[in-house]
Amino acid sequence: MRKKIKPSKLSEYLKEKIEEAIATGVFSPGMKLDEIDLANKFGVSRTPIREALIQLASSGLVEIRPRRGAVVTPIDPKKLYEMFEVMAELEALCAKLASRRITDEELINMKKIHEECKKTEIIENPDLYYYKNEEFHLALYKASHNDFLIEQTTNLHKRLSSFRRLQLRVRGRILSSLREHEEIINAITNGDADSASQLARHHIIIQGERFSDLLATLQPDR
Amino acid sequence: MRKKIKPSKLSEYLKEKIEEAIATGVFSPGMKLDEIDLANKFGVSRTPIREALIQLASSGLVEIRPRRGAVVTPIDPKKLYEMFEVMAELEALCAKLASRRITDEELINMKKIHEECKKTEIIENPDLYYYKNEEFHLALYKASHNDFLIEQTTNLHKRLSSFRRLQLRVRGRILSSLREHEEIINAITNGDADSASQLARHHIIIQGERFSDLLATLQPDR
DNA sequence: AACGGTGTTTGTGTATACAATTTATAAAAT
DNA sequence: ATTTTATAAATTGTATACACAAACACCGTT
Incomplete structure (x- = not known):
């Protein structure tokens, strides 16, 4: 329950949104990104959230530890x-x-x-x-x-x-x-x-x- | 129905496998990568296949066109x-x-x-x-x-x-x-x-x- | 024969359900 | 009181189900 416009690919849209939230500091380094929380926040299911997180992980903005969830990549x-x-x-x-x-x-x-x-x-x-x-x-x-x-x-x-x-x-x-x-x-x-x-x-x-x-x-x- | 060993994260394993198949030419540039085919071939569901493809897309090895599926990135x-x-x-x-x-x-x-x-x-x-x-x-x-x-x-x-x-x-x-x-x-x-x-x-x-x-x-x- | 419309089919994108692990909680033992 | 172990809760990873858009084939019209 967040936006009216419906992009053809939610995961792309979500990726940008999360990316933005990280860039602007809404999600700060080290912060845990709970899939269910995010799904609720954006009013979608876990699936597109996961796909967005995977993309962000490939670009290095977040880290996905197996079975332990995603966090905003800590500052090293x-x-x-x-x-x-x-x-x-x-x-x-x-x-x-x-x-x-x-x-x-x-x-x-x-x-x-x-x-x-x-x-x-x-x-x-x-x-x-x-x-x-x-x-x-x-x-x-x-x-x-x-x-x-x-x-x-x-x-x-x-x-x-x-x-x-x-x-x-x-x-x-x-x-x-x-x-x-x-x-x-x-x-x-x-x-x-x-x-x-x-x-x-x-x-x-x-x-x-x-x-x-x-x-x-x-x-x-x- | 392919391997006995069970990695903790299928999508990671599949990513490597597909990557390898592309590197060795089994999947040649331009070739369409059907999610269902791949899922059957590896004996898994579409979900980890999709996640693997998304990662490969981020690294540039495959291209995902919205609603039109994934292809091995053609040689340009x-x-x-x-x-x-x-x-x-x-x-x-x-x-x-x-x-x-x-x-x-x-x-x-x-x-x-x-x-x-x-x-x-x-x-x-x-x-x-x-x-x-x-x-x-x-x-x-x-x-x-x-x-x-x-x-x-x-x-x-x-x-x-x-x-x-x-x-x-x-x-x-x-x-x-x-x-x-x-x-x-x-x-x-x-x-x-x-x-x-x-x-x-x-x-x-x-x-x-x-x-x-x-x-x-x-x-x-x- | 070429073109364009319409119904069917196939396959992607998303949601939901289930399974497997880790993390938290609490009880028991030292 | 602290550590250990057992159990429960929560969360990730995977499978399945469903919705919708795109590709395709078929057919009628020009």
Whole structure:
């Protein structure tokens, strides 16, 4: 008893809903996901819930322990750093390919997004910046013109989103972020694949490196 | 009516079985995977079959079209090239990290595997070389000491395995492969992260580049 | 012969029922 | 009081049942 619209595939719809709930922190890391609870909450049977959870498990957002149910994947600082390490490389590849393959149109659009990022009301609001920043990165991925890469990178991006959001609250991070974006755009504009790649890598890896510290201040709820 | 051993989770077991059947070509690309057929074949109900298919769909091995069932993901030359492009970058990252993090033990083991690859009886048998080659690459991934990277790379490796296997039948490919492995090992031994990274990238990308040609000679069965 | 409508069939998607395990609870023993 | 063991409760994993949409075949019309 939740929604009127009836999607052709409930499990797909539920997957997105649960994904969203995890991203926005409604379901926090370590939290147990009871199939029956979820089924009641969404007014469906266990079957599509299970199928949604299986998909989320494949993408790493939840963990399914055999016979012991599903939990939102707990935050593991080590693994998180590892994920940033991989993310950095994927974004670097996006940037490298983008430098060679971006269309005029895409480049103009990217610059437009960047200009919007720089607006003061956005700079001063981490939540607003979060969305614009996301737009920028998605535009970068698309400019790689490698659909498989776009898919993989977008996936990992999603999985790291909540952490990146936190990261933006660190003093001065938004301004550094903007500067880095600008450098990346310049490199791409000049078709300098190597620079673009290195800059993009650094743009991500720096977040991973700072994360260990940031995480130390957090208490993962069990 | 197939196996005596009873795994704790049928869907996991079935996932592996179907995965294997796809890798070995028993289920060829484009082939329809009827849930009821599979259920009968394995002597189980549709439920665990569905769950297995969903997992395989998340990993990209099969495609599930809503209301139209599952098929083994058809070969798309463009996408395949894209996958190699990403794979090259992941392996490059493995090599880079390995140069910095590999243990003495791991390095010795890697050299041992490489020596085994060079044995004549293996060089002359693409199928044998396939397995030894795989060992080499898995050792490289592990040496990165980044569990998330290992997982991602191993996944993609699996997905490309059947194509790599084909690739090994190209005249002279095995010998080039060996030479490239040797160069990678040397770079890692010297702790030369940049060279190792570039060599590993090239080792993979060359396969992707040659694949368009190779694929042209194949007829994807519908 | 080609085209399009209509009824049938097949197969997916979801719900429900049952089986098998783990977790919680409580009693008994040290 | 604490640990151990037995029993009950709860939850996952699998099987079956049902609903509905898509594919198919058949037939009449043009």
